[in-house]
Amino acid sequence: xxxYSHSSSSSTANVVGVHYRVGKxxxxxxxxxxxxAGTNLLNSQTVAIKFxxxxxxxxxxRDECRSYRILAGSVGIPTIHHFGQxxxxxxxxxxxxxxxxxxxxxxxxxxxxxxxxxxxxRQMITRVQTIHEKNLIYRDIKPDNFLIGRPGTKxxxxxxxxxxxxxxxxxxxxTKQHIPYRERKxxxxxxxxxxxxxxxxxxxSRRDDLEALGHVFMYFLRGSLPWQGLKAATNKQKxxxxxxxxxxxxxxxxxxxxPEEFGIYLNYVRKLGFEETPDYDFLRELxxxxxxxxxxxxxxxxxxxxxxGALLNCFCMHFxxxxxxxxxxxxxxxxxxxxxxxxxxxx
Numbered sequence: 001x002x003x004y005s006h007s008s009s010s011s012t013a014n015v016v017g018v019h020y021r022v023g024k025x026x027x028x029x030x031x032x033x034x035x036x037a038g039t040n041l042l043n044s045q046t047v048a049i050k051f052x053x054x055x056x057x058x059x060x061x062r063d064e065c066r067s068y069r070i071l072a073g074s075v076g077i078p079t080i081h082h083f084g085q086x087x088x089x090x091x092x093x094x095x096x097x098x099x100x101x102x103x104x105x106x107x108x109x110x111x112x113x114x115x116x117x118x119x120x121x122r123q124m125i126t127r128v129q130t131i132h133e134k135n136l137i138y139r140d141i142k143p144d145n146f147l148i149g150r151p152g153t154k155x156x157x158x159x160x161x162x163x164x165x166x167x168x169x170x171x172x173x174x175t176k177q178h179i180p181y182r183e184r185k186x187x188x189x190x191x192x193x194x195x196x197x198x199x200x201x202x203x204x205s206r207r208d209d210l211e212a213l214g215h216v217f218m219y220f221l222r223g224s225l226p227w228q229g230l231k232a233a234t235n236k237q238k239x240x241x242x243x244x245x246x247x248x249x250x251x252x253x254x255x256x257x258x259p260e261e262f263g264i265y266l267n268y269v270r271k272l273g274f275e276e277t278p279d280y281d282f283l284r285e286l287x288x289x290x291x292x293x294x295x296x297x298x299x300x301x302x303x304x305x306x307x308x309g310a311l312l313n314c315f316c317m318h319f320x321x322x323x324x325x326x327x328x329x330x331x332x333x334x335x336x337x338x339x340x341x342x343x344x345x346x347x
Contacts, residue, residue, distance in 0.1 A: 017082035048096040051089045060165040061090045067164035074130045076160045098150045102143035104304045112220040115296045116303040118287040123159040129280040135173045140166040141212035142190040157300045178275045199243030207272035214266040261286040
């Protein structure tokens, strides 16, 4: 995945999809995937434009587009403006959003307050619930894939989810027949956050998205997770070490020093059955309870909103213009291991 730039060109050769002017190329992955920012010439709206060679080794744009269309109109899901072919490329034109939660985590000193984590958790659970209710599982939960709206817009504090390259249908939309349980599956997702069952090679279902969310919540609170930075001779051995550390780290120890509701959350999602429907309301209420106990409320004021305004504006300008800025992105395939679907950067 790569970042987006606001630069643009007046050349008509850089117009795709009839009326989207493309900015400069700002990155290319190992399979030729590249992203850029552009402008809708009809209304001057800034958009994100993603390119993929039509003969890509592992094409994903069409499937990703399909997921966005299934979820169209849902809160926190970017809008697709165009999907089609331009010469030797498939292109996807989509809303340009703001920084990711990982970016904001960096900006806030790599620690979020309990209040911010609880407010974010409630939104993130809702996004995942929306995906599940549309018969999909996400399978790549990580802070990089949750983005706020563009600063200064009405969606600035709405957390969006992007990058559906790993999404999969887990039940038939008409019959609601669930996919069968299987083992010896290759790893899919980001090793740092994936569920224990995923490490064990078990078919993923709704429970695994929610467990990965729980790991993200603790990452935000603690600043890091106990299984980060493990050393091994090969990636495969490293993934195994991460999985073993997750299994042997008691939830009580992982959540020590933080409200008990975080431990209750992880205990609940890890005990869910393969086909079991999660109680999303119960999970959201856990974090509402923490807010109330601490005398807080879900008022939309996150840690990043409390930073010096000049600092925030500087960050956002940097974010929208620096081509090497690595985290705001729509696709993750360029950073996946060729032998599996695990992100090497998040170990």
